Amino acid sequence: MAQAAAQSDLKLAKQVSGGANFAINSFFWIYTFLCVFPLIVVVIASFTDENTILINGYSLLPEKWSLGAYDFLLKDWQAIVKSYGFSILLTVLGTVIGLAMMALYAFPISRKDYPHRNFFSFFMFFTILFNGGLVPFYLVYTQGLHLQNTLLVLMMPYFISGFFVLLIRTFFSNSIPKELYESAKIDGAGEWRIFFTVVLPLSLPVLATVGLFTTLTYWNDWFLSLLFITDSESVVSIQFRMYKTLLDIQYLSANAAAYSALAANDPNFTMPGETARMAMAVVGIGPIIFAYPFFQRYFVAGLTVGAVKG
Template sequence: MSAIATKKKERDVLAISNKSNFIINTFFWFYTAMCIIPVLLLISVSFSDEQNIRVNGYKFWPEQFSLEAYKFLVKDWTPIVESYGISIFVTVVGTITALTVMALYAYPISRRDFKHRNIFSFIMFFTVLFGGGLVPFYLMYAQILGWRNEIYVLMVPMFVQGFFVLLIRTFFSNSIPTELLESAKIDGAGEMRTFFGIVLPLSLPVLASVGLLCTLNYWNDWFLSLLFITQDGPRTITFRMLEALLNIQALTANSNVYSALMAANPKFQMPGETARMAMAIVGVGPIIFAYPFFQRFFITGLTVGAVKG
């Protein structure tokens, strides 16, 4: 009886009361709304008339529906499609390559029988704390390697990121049983077969997490394009959207050019706020599809088999 009473008491201690459950659910519903409401406002403003936005401000429902911002962005649709292709290629190839390289680096330094694990761990940790600076970074890729206007210059700088390497190493150390690796070695499996056949399938949760972050970094990056890409180079969709935004600001700031443009086409309205919102929608659209893809691997990784006696 005492054992049953003790178990029941432990369950009661760990159980969540209805009041606490209500508070927790309310908090997360509120937090979710705070994330979704700005996106809804973003969509509404992008489909609004520019003049109404300037006079009446932002509305959650367009007072006057307009597609002028999107027409302005896709007036020449061929470069947009090309930029989408470049962004998708850079994101997919860059993420897969980065995950492979970082996992291959993290696996040896997670093994306690690797003699130089502390040295290589310190090297990676040092890069997290200190960076070489922008000037040496630019000189290395642009002058020494000569990778200006090359598509791989948009991928290679993010192949290895110290924080992600240490994150994967920690998962390997804490979640991959040493007994499993030893049994694979006894059965005659080499290091590469053990890594790709046992370690990686058991590491899908951390690989999915890091892969999602790498995907976001590659898709949203415009700084590398700004550094290394000129007029003749490959342009990602985020960089092309940035250029469009800068062109709008330049036309608005230059009164002479803007007056000449209005004189040539009196009905033309220069999209400002609506164009910015439309750029955000165009840029964020495809990356949304990455979340369900990685979510599937989150669930799969959590249900992968464990050590069996």
């Protein structure tokens, strides 16, 4: 009797567990679809004829397909390729240098034997709460450092993030055993060797997580270019070039004389509005999608392991 009751309870538990897993999986499949669906609509709209969108709106199966939006964007393809190369260089250099600086700052303040750890931790935390404002920010880089129209001015503001420094510090403190430091010191290792041979190899999850967010920050940024880049032929990122293209489209759409001048030179000229916006989104987001899988395996661990006490 007791054995039959235990088997019945086990069977019931499996049924409940199976139902719960099905419900959870279903929820996340639906949530994933809701996240991906807008991206699918954007891609399809970018290949849709402009008049079709204006008449029928967005559709997963448009009546007429067209490459007009991409033809419009790629008329100046040399500039787009140049901006792509610049954005890739900016993103790679900025991410690598930023990660190195944040990890080097976080390492000493994660050590309990460092006497000034509280002061420097508070100093970094203070930068999260307060900033000097836009005008001092602009004056420092243009009048103080004279970095206008340079690559460095687009990288320096994002080199160090207070939140990321504290996240890395927490990971160092809670996830790396203190015995490893003592063992390395017994073997004659100095602080630099401990950092590069012991700490960094064990910190790939948090470094990859911070690296992903930093990569997104550099790739998607257009505001710094708007502030500091006045020479359109110098350093122009792909996001800023797409922003300028959007402004040009808005200007031509609102200015009948300018539109007529372009149409007079090319009888087949049509101004893509909505489709061009969708095409710009596709052009801008493309490379970063391919970068994400390289960080995915470390992403969850980097956010959670350092967030709890070991």
